[in-house]
Structures are given as C-alpha cells and as structure tokens.
Amino acid sequence: MNIGIIGSGEVGQTLAKGFLKYGYPVMIGSRSPSKLEDWSKRKGMGAAIGTFDQASEFGELLVLAVKGQVAKEVLEELKSERIQDKIVIDVTNPIDETKTPDNGVLHFTTSLESSFMEEVQNGFPSVRFVKAFNSVSSAYMVDPPFESKPTMFICGNDNTAKEVVVGILEKFGWEAEDMGGVESARAIEPLSMLLCIPGILRNDWSHAYKLLRPSSKP
Numbered sequence: 001m002n003i004g005i006i007g008s009g010e011v012g013q014t015l016a017k018g019f020l021k022y023g024y025p026v027m028i029g030s031r032s033p034s035k036l037e038d039w040s041k042r043k044g045m046g047a048a049i050g051t052f053d054q055a056s057e058f059g060e061l062l063v064l065a066v067k068g069q070v071a072k073e074v075l076e077e078l079k080s081e082r083i084q085d086k087i088v089i090d091v092t093n094p095i096d097e098t099k100t101p102d103n104g105v106l107h108f109t110t111s112l113e114s115s116f117m118e119e120v121q122n123g124f125p126s127v128r129f130v131k132a133f134n135s136v137s138s139a140y141m142v143d144p145p146f147e148s149k150p151t152m153f154i155c156g157n158d159n160t161a162k163e164v165v166v167g168i169l170e171k172f173g174w175e176a177e178d179m180g181g182v183e184s185a186r187a188i189e190p191l192s193m194l195l196c197i198p199g200i201l202r203n204d205w206s207h208a209y210k211l212l213r214p215s216s217k218p
C-alpha cells in the first residue's frame with residue numbers, strides 16, 4: 001500500500017522512515033519539496049519527495065501531519081479526488097500557537113464539545129479519518145522502546161479503516177485501543193496536552209500512555 005505523508009516536520013519524517021522500514025512505498029509532501037532532498041539522502045532513503053498534492057495523489061493511505069492551525073486549510077487546498085474515500089491517519093493536534101502555555105498546559109483552538117477531527121470529518125464526509133499517533137512524541141512513534149507495549153488510542157467512523165491502522169500500529173510496536181467514533185477525538189486530542197506538560201515544564205518527553213486492565217475481576 002502506497003503511503004502519502006502530508007507534512008514534512010518531525011512527525012512526517014519519522015513516520016515516513018517508519019513506513020519505509022516496514023516495507024511501504026512512501027512519498028513525503030511539503031510546500032517546498034527541495035528542502036527534503038538532503039534529508040532523503042541521509043535518513044529517508046527511498047522516500048519519494050513531492051508537494052502536498054503529489055503526496056496525496058501517490059498515497060493509497062494518507063497521513064495528515066501538518067501544523068494543527070493550518071491542517072484544515074491544507075486539506076481544502078488538495079484536489080478533492082485525491083483524498084476521496086481514502087484512509088487518512090490524522091496525527092494533528094489543534095494547538096493554539098498564538099497563546100503561551102499556562103504553566104505547561106497548551107491552549108487548543110477547540111473546546112471539549114468538539115474536536116479538530118470532527119470538523120474535518122464533517123467537511124470531508126467521504127474521507128475515512130482515523131485519529132492516531134497524536135498522543136506521543138515523534139521520537140517514540142515507531143518501535144517505542146518502553147518496558148511494555150504502549151497503547152495508542154484511536155478513533156474514527158470507519159471500522160475497516162481502523163482495522164488497517166491497527167495493523168500498522170502493531171507493526172510499529174503499539175497496541176491499539178479503539179475508542180469508537182469520531183466524537184472520541186474530543187478526548188484523544190487533549191491527551192497531547194497532558195503528554196506535553198512534563199515536556200514544556202522539564203523538557204521531559206520520554207513517556208507514552210498504557211491502558212491497564214486487571215488480571216482478575218474485583
């Protein structure tokens with residue numbers, strides 16, 4: 001399955017390398033593809049480079065990994081036939097970068113009554129969005145080196161799309177926890193706020209979530 005990565009920041013580059021490692025053909029997209037040439041030679045060996053539009057055409061499955069504040073605009077600028085009916089892994093977080101965090105707590109552009117993913121799912125009803133990878137630092141997205149397998153919380157309206165994403169997460173070293181439909185992004189997106197508090201306060205980004213269940217019923 002060809003993977004088109006819309007976004008060339010830390011997340012786009014990390015996931016591009018991860019998909020390449022696990023045998024997927026990848027094109028990574030940027031507004032300025034030429035700036036990725038060096039990266040591609042050094043670290044992204046084998047990744048094709050293109051514009052956002054070219055990456056979205058190349059990918060049978062897409063990864064949306066651009067700055068949260070511009071993510072909707074970026075999707076709107078893609079040709080609609082490029083994304084129609086495709087699975088889009090939504091890694092974004094709707095962080096309001098115009099505001100300084102309050103004692104380590106980020107501001108969001110959304111409230112707890114909505115989420116970024118619901119906005120884009122409503123705007124692009126045929127696209128099969130699956131929220132994933134938004135609640136961990138990019139350094140740990142692929143082959144996370146923790147004592148036990150961390151949990152990636154995912155959600156989305158299309159069960160087949162979620163099955164595909166669960167398969168990818170398992171290859172990348174995660175256990176996936178399906179939290180249901182798109183509305184659950186209201187809870188999954190803010191996990192990034194909690195994740196970032198130790199990072200912003202103490203430069204400690206080395207952690208991931210794990211859902212624990214009892215070995216016997218109480």
Ligand SMILES: NC(=O)c1ccc[n+]([C@@H]2O[C@H](COP(=O)([O-])OP(=O)(O)OC[C@H]3O[C@@H](n4cnc5c(N)ncnc54)[C@H](OP(=O)(O)O)[C@@H]3O)[C@@H](O)[C@H]2O)c1
Nearest residue numbers: 007008009010011030031065066067068092093134137138
């Ligand atoms: N960094 C992490 O550890 C982490 C973890 C989980 C989730 N996330 C989320 O993942 C997303 C990507 O994060 P990131 O850290 O890789 O990088 P980022 O700096 O949030 O985003 C970089 C990407 O956004 C694009 N971009 C920036 N401004 C733009 C504009 N005005 N118009 C169009 N595109 C624009 C850049 O385009 P160019 O390619 O043209 O430069 C680049 O592809 C974010 O939503 C973030 O919240 C990040």
